[in-house]
Amino acid sequence: xxxxxxxxxxxxxxxxxxxxxxxxxxxxxxxxxxxxxxxxxxxxxxxxxxxxxxxxxxxxxxxxxxxxxxxxxxxxxxxxxxxxxxxxxxxxxxxxxxxxxxxxxxxxxxxxxxxxxxxxxxxxxxxxxxxxxxxxxxxxxxxxxxxxxxxxxxxxxxxxxxxxxxxxxxxxxxxxxxxxxxxxxxxxxxxxxxxxxxxxxxxxxxxxxxxxxxxxxxxxxxxxxxxxxxxxxxxxxxxxxxxxxxxxxxxxxxxxxxxxxxxxxxxxxxxxxxxxxxxxxxxxxxxxx
Ligand code: C2E
Ligand code: MG
Ligand code: MG
Ligand code: MG
Numbered sequence: 184x185x186x187x188x189x190x191x192x193x194x195x196x197x198x199x200x201x202x203x204x205x206x207x208x209x210x211x212x213x214x215x216x217x218x219x220x221x222x223x224x225x226x227x228x229x230x231x232x233x234x235x236x237x238x239x240x241x242x243x244x245x246x247x248x249x250x251x252x253x254x255x256x257x258x259x260x261x262x263x264x265x266x267x268x269x270x271x272x273x274x275x276x277x278x279x280x281x282x283x284x285x286x287x288x289x290x291x292x293x294x295x296x297x298x299x300x301x302x303x304x305x306x307x308x309x310x311x312x313x314x315x316x317x318x319x320x321x322x323x324x325x326x327x328x329x330x331x332x333x334x335x336x337x338x339x340x341x342x343x344x345x346x347x348x349x350x351x352x353x354x355x356x357x358x359x360x361x362x363x364x365x366x367x368x369x370x371x372x373x374x375x376x377x378x379x380x381x382x383x384x385x386x387x388x389x390x391x392x393x394x395x396x397x398x399x400x401x402x403x404x405x406x407x408x409x410x411x412x413x414x415x416x417x418x419x420x421x422x423x424x425x426x427x428x429x430x431x432x433x434x435x436x437x438x439x440x441x442x443x444x445x446x447x448x449x450x451x452x453x454x455x456x457x458x459x460x461x462x463x464x465x466x467x468x469x470x471x472x
Contacts, residue, residue, distance in 0.1 A: 218270050220256060225283055229255045232287050233454035236463060237306070237425065237447045240439045245464050247304035247338070249447060250288040251454045252280075272312050281313045282322055289332035291457050295464065296336060303464065306338040306368060311345045314352070320359035327363070334364035338389070341367060343375025346385055354385065361386035368425070373413060382420055390417050394428020394448070401437045414442050 224230055234248035254262040271277040285307055292305040313319055327334055339360065345353060357367060368389040369382075373396055381387075392413050399406025410426075417424035426438045429448030438446060452463060 214270060217267055218274055218276075221254075221267055221271060221274075221276055221280075224254055224256070225279055227257070229257065230280065230283060230287075231255055231456065232284065232291065233456055234291065234305075234460040235447060235454040236452040236460070237304075237445060238451040239444055240435055240446055241444045244301075245303065245451075246445070247306060248291075248460060249306040249340070249454075250284065250291070250308070252284055252308075268310065272310050275312070275316060277310050277312050278317050281309065281317075282326070284308075285323065285326050286330060289326055289330035289337060292336045293330055293332050294457070295461055296333075302333075302336055304336050304338050304366075306340050308340045308370065311342070314345065314356055320356050320363070323360060323365070324363060327365075335366075337365040338368050339365060340370040340391070342370050343372070343377040343381070346381040347375065347377045349381070349384070357385050368423075371427075373409065379416065382416070382422070387422060389423035389425060389445075391425045391427050391447075392443070397426050397428045397434060397438070397448070398430075400434045407437075410438070410443075411441055414438075418442055 231253045232250045233253050234250055236245045237247040237249060238244070239246045252264050252268075254267055256262045268277070271280050288305045288307045292303070296302040309319075323337075323339075326332070327337070341357075360367065366388040367386055368391055369387055370391050371393040372390040374393045382390075390413065392410060396406045396410050396413070400410055401407060414424055416422075423445060424443050425445035425447060426434070426443050427447055429435055429438065429446040429450050431450060434448075435446060435450060452460075455463075
C-alpha cells in the first residue's frame with residue numbers, strides 16, 4: 184500500500200507541476216502579448232487620460248483633478264493601469280508613456296484654465312522608474328514650455344517608497360521640480376515603507392491618505408485613529424491633506440469634521456474623459472450637482 188501511495192503522490196505531484204507550468208506559460212504568453220501591444224499603444228493613439236475631480240469640502244468647489252491613465256486596447260476594451268503599468272515599468276516603456284501622460288495632462292489643464300478665474304490643478308502620477316531612467320526635471324520643464332501649462336497648475340504624485348532609500352539623486356530632482364514652482368504630493372500615504380522623517384527632508388506639499396484607511400471611516404476604530412493621526416501630522420507640518428476613495432457622505436462629514444478639507448472619490452465624481460470633466464466643472468469650477 185505504501186508503494187502505491189507513493190506512486191500516486193508522485194503522479195499527482197507531476198500533474199500538479201504540469202498544471203502549474205502550463206499556467207505559468209499561459210501567463211507569460213499573456214504578458215508578452217500585452218507588452219507587444221503596449222509598444223504600439225502610443226503610435227496607435229490608444230492611450231487616454233481620465234480625470235477625477237478633487238473637491239474642497241469647505242468651499243464646496245472642485246479645485247483640481249487627478250489624471251488617470253486608460254488604454255483603449257485594440258479588441259480588448261478599456262484596460263486599467265493595474266493591468267499594464269507593471270509591464271510598462273519593467274520594460275522601460277513607462278518613460279515614453281509617462282511623457283505622453285505629462286503632456287496630455289498639461290494640455291488638459293491649459294484647456295480648462297483658459298479664461299477661468301480660479302485655475303484648477305492637474306495631478307499626475309509618477310512611477311519610481313521615471314526618476315531613474317530619464318532626466319525627469321528637464322522633461323517636465325520642456326513639457327511645461329511646449330504646452331504653455333503654468334507650473335503651479337501641475338502637481339506630481341509620488342509614493343513613499345521612492346523616498347525610502349533617501350537617494351541624493353531623487354532629492355535633487357524633487358528640489359529642481361519644487362524650484363520650478365510645481366508641487367509634490369505623497370500618494371497612498373500610510374501604505375509605504377518609509378519613515379515619516381522624509382516629510383521634512385523633501386519638498387512635499389500634500390499627502391493623500393490612502394483609500395484603504397478612508398474605507399474604514401467611520402466604523403473601523405483602528406483605521407479611524409490612523410486617519411486622525413495622519414490629519415494631525417499634516418496639520419503639524421503645514422501640509423495639505425486629501426482623502427482618497429471617499430464614497431459615502433458619512434466619510435466626507437467625518438473627514439471634514441476632523442480637519443481634512445480636500446477629498447477625492449466616487450462620492451464627488453468618478454474618473455472620466457476630458458469632455459465629461461469639463462462639463463462637470465462648468466464655467467467657474469463649481470460642481471454642477
Ligand atoms: P492612485 O494614484 O492611488 O489613483 C486612485 C485610484 O483609485 C484610481 O484607480 C481611481 O480610479 C480609484 N478610485 C478613485 N475614487 C475611488 C473610490 O471612491 N473608490 C474606489 N474603490 N476607488 C477609487 P485607477 O485609475 O485604476 O489607477 C490605479 C493606479 O494606477 C493609480 O492609483 C496610480 O498609482 C496608477 N496610475 C494611474 N494612472 C497613472 C499614470 O498615468 N502614471 C503612473 N505612473 N501611474 C498611474
Ligand atoms: Mg494617484
Ligand atoms: Mg492613491
Ligand atoms: Mg492607490
